[in-house]
Amino acid sequence: xxxxxxxxxxxxxxxxxxxxxxxxxxxxxxxxxxxxxxxxxxxxxxxxxxxxxxxxxxxxxxxxxxxxxxxxxxxxxxxxxxxxxxxxxxxxxxxxx
Numbered sequence: 554x555x556x557x558x559x560x561x562x563x564x565x566x567x568x569x570x571x572x573x574x575x576x577x578x579x580x581x582x583x584x585x586x587x588x589x590x591x592x593x594x595x596x597x598x599x600x601x602x603x604x605x606x607x608x609x610x611x612x613x614x615x616x617x618x619x620x621x622x623x624x625x626x627x628x629x630x631x632x633x634x635x636x637x638x639x640x641x642x643x644x645x646x647x648x649x650x
Contacts, residue, residue, distance in 0.1 A: 562602045570595040 574591055577583040583591075 563599070566595070566598055566602065570598075 570591065572616060575589060575592065
Protein backbone atom coordinates (compact mmCIF):
# COMPACT_ATOMS: atom_id res chain seq x y z
CA UNK A 554 0.00 0.00 0.00
CA UNK A 555 1.55 3.24 -1.16
CA UNK A 556 1.34 6.58 0.58
CA UNK A 557 0.22 8.98 -2.11
CA UNK A 558 0.46 12.70 -1.43
CA UNK A 559 -2.78 13.45 -3.23
CA UNK A 560 -4.70 11.05 -0.99
CA UNK A 561 -3.76 13.04 2.16
CA UNK A 562 -3.83 16.76 1.33
CA UNK A 563 -4.61 17.86 4.89
CA UNK A 564 -1.71 15.92 6.40
CA UNK A 565 0.76 17.36 3.89
CA UNK A 566 -0.62 20.88 4.42
CA UNK A 567 -0.34 20.51 8.20
CA UNK A 568 3.25 19.30 8.00
CA UNK A 569 4.29 22.10 5.65
CA UNK A 570 2.68 24.88 7.70
CA UNK A 571 3.93 23.50 11.03
CA UNK A 572 7.43 23.40 9.56
CA UNK A 573 7.07 26.99 8.30
CA UNK A 574 5.76 28.14 11.68
CA UNK A 575 8.48 26.40 13.68
CA UNK A 576 11.24 27.57 11.37
CA UNK A 577 9.93 31.13 11.32
CA UNK A 578 9.28 31.29 15.05
CA UNK A 579 12.53 29.77 16.25
CA UNK A 580 15.07 30.66 13.59
CA UNK A 581 13.69 33.82 12.02
CA UNK A 582 12.32 35.37 15.19
CA UNK A 583 8.85 36.01 13.80
CA UNK A 584 6.50 37.79 16.16
CA UNK A 585 2.86 36.98 16.77
CA UNK A 586 1.62 39.10 13.89
CA UNK A 587 3.69 37.21 11.34
CA UNK A 588 2.66 33.86 12.78
CA UNK A 589 -0.98 34.99 12.67
CA UNK A 590 -0.51 35.86 8.99
CA UNK A 591 0.91 32.37 8.36
CA UNK A 592 -2.10 30.92 10.20
CA UNK A 593 -4.38 32.96 7.93
CA UNK A 594 -2.59 31.58 4.88
CA UNK A 595 -3.01 28.09 6.30
CA UNK A 596 -6.75 28.61 6.70
CA UNK A 597 -7.06 29.88 3.12
CA UNK A 598 -5.20 26.82 1.82
CA UNK A 599 -7.34 24.43 3.89
CA UNK A 600 -10.54 26.10 2.67
CA UNK A 601 -9.24 25.78 -0.90
CA UNK A 602 -8.60 22.07 -0.40
CA UNK A 603 -12.10 21.59 1.01
CA UNK A 604 -13.68 23.51 -1.89
CA UNK A 605 -11.74 21.32 -4.32
CA UNK A 606 -13.10 18.19 -2.60
CA UNK A 607 -16.63 19.57 -2.79
CA UNK A 608 -16.20 20.38 -6.48
CA UNK A 609 -15.06 16.82 -7.16
CA UNK A 610 -18.13 15.47 -5.34
CA UNK A 611 -20.44 17.71 -7.33
CA UNK A 612 -18.78 16.68 -10.60
CA UNK A 613 -19.16 13.03 -9.61
CA UNK A 614 -22.89 13.52 -8.90
CA UNK A 615 -23.41 15.24 -12.23
CA UNK A 616 -21.84 12.34 -14.11
CA UNK A 617 -23.89 9.68 -12.36
CA UNK A 618 -26.59 8.13 -14.55
CA UNK A 619 -30.06 9.24 -13.59
CA UNK A 620 -32.58 6.71 -12.37
CA UNK A 621 -35.56 6.52 -14.77
CA UNK A 622 -37.98 6.71 -11.83
CA UNK A 623 -36.38 9.94 -10.68
CA UNK A 624 -36.59 11.39 -14.18
CA UNK A 625 -40.26 10.41 -14.36
CA UNK A 626 -41.00 12.05 -11.00
CA UNK A 627 -39.18 15.19 -12.08
CA UNK A 628 -41.26 15.33 -15.28
CA UNK A 629 -44.44 14.94 -13.21
CA UNK A 630 -43.34 17.73 -10.89
CA UNK A 631 -42.53 19.97 -13.83
CA UNK A 632 -45.98 19.31 -15.33
CA UNK A 633 -47.70 19.99 -12.01
CA UNK A 634 -45.76 23.24 -11.54
CA UNK A 635 -46.82 24.34 -15.03
CA UNK A 636 -50.46 23.65 -14.10
CA UNK A 637 -50.13 25.66 -10.91
CA UNK A 638 -48.48 28.50 -12.81
CA UNK A 639 -51.39 28.56 -15.29
CA UNK A 640 -53.93 28.66 -12.44
CA UNK A 641 -52.07 31.51 -10.79
CA UNK A 642 -51.94 33.45 -14.07
CA UNK A 643 -55.71 33.03 -14.53
CA UNK A 644 -56.37 34.06 -10.93
CA UNK A 645 -54.24 37.18 -11.34
CA UNK A 646 -56.09 38.17 -14.55
CA UNK A 647 -59.55 37.96 -12.95
CA UNK A 648 -60.86 41.29 -11.73
CA UNK A 649 -61.09 41.62 -7.99
CA UNK A 650 -64.33 42.91 -6.45
